[in-house]
Amino acid sequence: MATDADTQELAALRSLSADIGRNPHLTQAAGGNTSLKAADTLWIKASGTWLKDALAEDIMVPVAIPPLLRAVERRDPAADQPQAFAIEALNSRGLRPSIETTVHALMPQRVVLHVHCVDTISLAVQADCEAQVAKRLDGLEWAYVPYRRPGLPLAQGIAERLRPGVDVLILANHGLVVAAETVAEAELLLRRVTQLLARPARKVTGPDFVALTALAGDTCYRLPADVEAHAVAIDPESCRIASGGSLYPDHVIFLGKGSLVARPGEDVKRVVERCGTRPVAILFPGLGVLMRGDASAGADAMQRCLADVTARIDVAARLNYLTAAENDELINWDAEQYRQKLNAAGN
Structure with a gap:
């Protein structure tokens, strides 16, 4: 049973979650998650929900911690299906716990915040990430975790790197x-770390709306929801980086593998003919971006995220892109297909 103190902390977490969710530099779409441990219960954001809605909707799901941790320790595949550990009597909406539930349960602290901070990601995709972060977070207790698929594999990767005090x-x-x-x-720590990891974005000119409208023609393609999303196509270095492949999981989930860059002289119809498919987004170098008409709000948010991340990456850095196998396991993963379905229906 939750105490008055637990209830107050959960209310505070909802407020903080909504603040985080409204900041596109901290999280985007249904990405990111927050949690609070109350005795043997973990209250965690539901899969497919948006942190920005934490005050308007009941997005927190209760999960039984002890059996989930035992499953993680045994490397039981059941741990990758956290809905099996949800406390249904307290889960009135029948939502699935976050894909990252195992990560939150594994951390010993009572409050856990997981964000897709664009400054952090811009460092986390660089091959020299660990060395760069070491300079910035000197004096803090932190750990670097090599890439693993979100869920149980990531929890296992964290368990290998976790040490007391981190x-x-x-x-x-x-x-x-x-x-x-x-x-x-947790809020103070998040603020401190993100300030230490902050890096400036390269400046770009605005998009060419006239040219983009002409390139779209009578197709179903449209402008992105956020004008900031165009920067990835306008800045030559960002466009080059984006063309190299997928940099992080949510890009793959919402936008597909990598980024489609139009060739000189191509309009939307020619891009579609060349690719044999209608990509969620098309980058037109020096001009801006066009989105497929049926692209979800999550896709729009991730297209802006791509612009925000690539604009902060060191242009000379060697980058670690997701491999073909890592792309495929994300696209074919049941948990992510569920999250995409929720976003398509709700946004």
């Missing part, structure tokens, strides 16, 4: 985790 995790090609005993302390 309350900050840098997840390669993924994002940031901070943990503390109270919501207030």
Whole structure:
């Protein structure tokens, strides 16, 4: 049974979650998740829900911690299906716990915040990430976790790197985790770490709306929801980086493998003819981006995220892109297909 203190902390977590969810530099679409441990119960954001809705909707799901941790320790595949550990009597909406439930359960601290901070990701995709972060987070207790698929594989990767006192995790090609005993302390730590990892974005000119409209023609393609999304196509270095492949999981889930860059002289119809498919987004170098008309709100958010991340990556850095196998396991993963379905229906 939750105590009054647990209830107050959960209310504080909902408020903080909504603040995080409204900041596109911290999380995008249904990405990112927050949690609070109350005795043997883990209250965690539901899969497919948006943190920005934490105050308007009941998006937190209760999960039984002891059996979930036993499953993780045994490397039981059941741990990759966290809905099996949800406390149904308290889960009135019947939502699935976050894909990252195992990560939150594994962290010993009471409050855990996992964000897809664009500054962190811009470092986490660089081959020299660990060395770069070491300079910035000197004096903090942090750990670097090489890329693993979100869910049980990532939890196992964290378990291999976790040591007493660590309350900050840098997840390669993924994002940031901070943990503390109270919501207030977690918020302060998140603010401190993100400030230390902050890096300036390269400046670009605005998109060419006239040219983009002409390129779209009578197709179903449209402008992105956020004008900031165009920067990835306008800045030559960002466009080059994006053309190299997929950099992090949520890009694959919402936008597909890598990024489609139009060739000189191509309009939307010619791009579609060349590819034999209608990509979610098309980058037109020097001009901007066009989105497929049926692209979800999640896809729009991730297209802006791509612009925000690539604009902060060191142009001379060697990058670690997701491999073909890593792309495929994300696209074919049941948990992510469920999250995509929720986003398509709700947004």
